[in-house]
Amino acid sequence: MDIKRVLTTVLGFPLIVVIIAFGNSTIVDIFFAIVAVIAIKEYFGAFEKGRRAKPIKWIGYLVAISIAVLRFFHLQSTLVDVDVDMINMMFCLVIFAVFVVFFHVLNSSMRTNVVDAAVTIFGILYIPVLIMFLPIIYSMEHGKILIWYAVICGWATDIFAYLAGKTLNTKKHKFSVISPNKSIEGCISGAIGAVVVSLIYTIVCNTYFYTNISYIYIILISLVLSIIGQVGDFAASSIKRYNEIKDYSNLIPGHGGMLDRIDSILFIAPVAYVLLMNIM
Numbered sequence: 001m002d003i004k005r006v007l008t009t010v011l012g013f014p015l016i017v018v019i020i021a022f023g024n025s026t027i028v029d030i031f032f033a034i035v036a037v038i039a040i041k042e043y044f045g046a047f048e049k050g051r052r053a054k055p056i057k058w059i060g061y062l063v064a065i066s067i068a069v070l071r072f073f074h075l076q077s078t079l080v081d082v083d084v085d086m087i088n089m090m091f092c093l094v095i096f097a098v099f100v101v102f103f104h105v106l107n108s109s110m111r112t113n114v115v116d117a118a119v120t121i122f123g124i125l126y127i128p129v130l131i132m133f134l135p136i137i138y139s140m141e142h143g144k145i146l147i148w149y150a151v152i153c154g155w156a157t158d159i160f161a162y163l164a165g166k167t168l169n170t171k172k173h174k175f176s177v178i179s180p181n182k183s184i185e186g187c188i189s190g191a192i193g194a195v196v197v198s199l200i201y202t203i204v205c206n207t208y209f210y211t212n213i214s215y216i217y218i219i220l221i222s223l224v225l226s227i228i229g230q231v232g233d234f235a236a237s238s239i240k241r242y243n244e245i246k247d248y249s250n251l252i253p254g255h256g257g258m259l260d261r262i263d264s265i266l267f268i269a270p271v272a273y274v275l276l277m278n279i280m
Helices: 002-022 025-049 057-074 082-107 114-131 133-138 143-167 184-208 215-242 258-276
Strands: none
Touching: 002 025, 002 143, 025 057, 025 114, 025 133, 025 215, 025 258, 057 082, 057 114, 057 133, 082 114, 114 133, 114 258, 133 143, 133 258, 143 184, 143 215, 143 258, 184 215, 215 258
């Protein structure tokens, strides 16, 4: 399993690099829309496997695709605050989804109940809305550089926490019953790793891309994003534990499903957007 995990990371990371470094806003939007649809499918599947709810899946898929479509047409506009306006439009779409979901509840004669509706709406907010803050960061000035802070803080935290769990005696210092394999040492190591990798990335950017990013600010941002990402990891674990499943799927060898891979980045994305807006 460890070999599969390493191979998947080695093969998958260059794909992300190519899409972000050489793509454009349309390609990035399409990529994250596909990721959102796969992830929300896994999320809905978790509740179905656990027989905890019967989500209204087609609404989740429709919203995930609609957000990407809205961004494509919205980026063609000449509005000054495109990103802010896009965020407003996303939440208007969520409100519309709430109306549609409860109309479905009424129309189903309670075969679909309020729990099904709540799980559906939460899934929409949790996955397609949160993840689309990454394309929003990408479309900002210097977005191709800034988006990597969100990715680095999420993945570096996971990697260093995993390595700490494999090399340190962490059995006596469990962090939470939600995720028994995670330890206090792992959480601390993950945060330190995220700060170190972010600083190295900042040095490279300031040296070779002539940016002027404050190292002190990056230390603070990276620490905050790492902690937020770990909360996102525990949030995804709590859903799996509630539904009594180990992984959301077996899509990515060694990692589980798409949602297992992006759970921390989902929480990081909107916070990163706020913290990175005026960094340069």
